[in-house]
Amino acid sequence: MNKTLLIKIAFVFLLLPFFMNAQGNVNQAESSEEIGKYPQFQFKGLLQARYLESFGDNVDVLGMHHSTGDVTQSSFDIKRMRVGLNTKLSEATEVVILVNLADFKSDTKGKVLENAYGKYTFNKYIALTGGQFRPAFGIEELVPVDIIKSFDFSNQYYEFGKNGWTSFQIGASATGAFDIGKIPVNYALSVLNGNGKNQEMDKDNGKQYSTRWVFELSKTHKINLGLNGGYGKVFKEKVFAVGADITSDFKLTDRFTFDLQIEYKQGTNHNLYFSLPAESRTPNVADYQMRGIYFLPNLRYVVNYKKLTSLELSCRYETFDPSYKVDSNVRQTYTPMISLEFGKAYLGRIEMGFEIDRFDRNIPDSAYYNDNLFLIQLQLRL
Template identity: 60%
Template sequence: MKKAHNFLGLKSILFLLLFPFMSNGQTNEFNSQSEIKYPQFKFQGLFQGRYLSGFNDGIDAVTGLHHTDGKAVENTFDIKRMRLGATVKLAEHFDVVVLANFADFKSDPKGKVLENAFARYTFNTRVGVMAGQFRPAFGIEEANPADILKSFDYSNQYNEFGNNGWTSFQIGASVFGSFELGKIPVSYTISAVNGNGKDQVSDKDNGKQYSSRLVFEFSKKHNINFGINGGIGEVYNSSVYAVGLDLTADFKLTDKLILQTQLEGKQGINHFLYYSLDTNSRTADIADYQMRGAYFLPNLRYEIKYQKLTAIEFSCRYEYFDRSFKINSNAKQTYTPMAGLEFGKGYTGRVEIGMQLDNYKKNISNSTSYDNKLFIIQFQGRFF
């Protein structure tokens, strides 16, 4: 029975990879390739450095770990990201992407450093395929690189769903494209991944995780997009799932003043938490351990365009997240007010200042589940 299940899983992955070749939308557009020289190289990079200072005694500024032994490092300078990447275009519709974060060398680099490493072939606007290590589409944040986020960093739910194999960098294959449903543009992504994170020798078991995303563009002018996300899979012979909804909308208040908003919610089985617990301290049913969260992120952007200063931004993300809302619930509420200055085009230079306020339903000593108030100054420089 197990072999039959593995065989069906293999067939699903092969279908995912071969589907574009069977598509009716396939076209041949190689007539002019002899006039263009390949490969073509495009390089990009990002530096993010910051200063962190906590307002609470006994809590590490970087990790948020509470200490009762007086050994907490409550303020520090930190290099968050030092990314270098390249996109190599091998043909008109074929490219290879690589991205590494050298800031990961500051700690044990095992399972880190290499982020993107995939090949991508786009047949046309309707069908494309990629394979390797990438971020499977499962929400708003997956479509945004860290350097253009409207807050300091990704949300709590992004990180936890990444631990569970639905977001962040995963190894697998994906089919993507777009079409029109009546007059509504729709983009889709279907992914199959190992689900145990980046830079792994192999999958942790024979199970795979399958996810899909649909985005309906209701208004291009106001950036009104509605996303639906869903995924199922198997981890150590246990069935797992995840679902999510998201919405973006922009409101132009004046010629230079724009209110940009994001709303996103997700829920799923937290198998990462379940299998990290001792067998004697957890229930027999993995479905008892489920995570749930939502955030709202408004960003007020004033495009000043004064000398080298491009824009001033003010945002405040509110997030509610509970990594196990059925058993031992300890919901976390996070407020992240931030002010930012943008220099140059596309956040070439950016200075951000603000706070991160974490409030738990109950504090647990000597853990990361402890109330914390953190002051942050972050600087970034990027080229692309």
């Protein structure tokens, strides 16, 4: 019996106790269905429209350097135009669909459809999700892009997404919560194809297994510690990913709050390894490892003056290296931002600031080039 099959069997047996514990709640859920009115529909939408201006030396608004000097350095853009539908088929069963219509502005292959999954909740201890979704593997995977404290997700989020651990993936997941003594714990166990969204099938027979555990260390200051780990095979090569993160939220006064996110990740960059010609790479995929860390402090002041709800100031600092063992080129990114919130829960939002990139080595005619990008972003959500 091979190791992969043993891992799959262990994964199933790990979930069995949760299933057995959940059976006693199924009848109760069914009786609730008779009382409630199903299906229930909830429509969601998000618009993010931006103005971009690059102050980099011959760098366009997408971050690409052009040695010819023929470059677009100012532009309006639709970053996201999402439309989503959440359907409750019963008290325990839901189906979620999310599409990004802004993807139609370019080649739509592998784009547009984002969420497409079903979820069944047995009880607080276990819920099963299957389809295309964002597996839990860090802070950003559990937060919608429209309520993050910066313009967009971090560089490490997108790079780990290319390697099958974050962003939208196809697979299955078990999630739930329980207490260890007085400490609340949330967990997630996922098995994924690992080759991104909207794929006809897995690129190989390998799967990627990941888990996330979050420990609530303080309810008063909302201090949470997250631990992540993953293992798998890609084209018969062993790959891994690990991470740790911490979040906190301090109420300074009745109007001022300060929250902080710190996240570290490291893992195999097999996406980079297999994209290189065989003659130009080392024979060992483990030589290609990515790692990064970011700090995101955010200060919020509640205004509640007419339609203006709050004022927020944030500045994310991130350092990320896509291959720190071979051909290292560290990217440091500073993202200072001021945000005006209108309505509750970021119903309307105007953001302004910079994305400042600095590389150890500038590579002409590539995206690995120093840049200063100015942004104004309008966000509307429903």
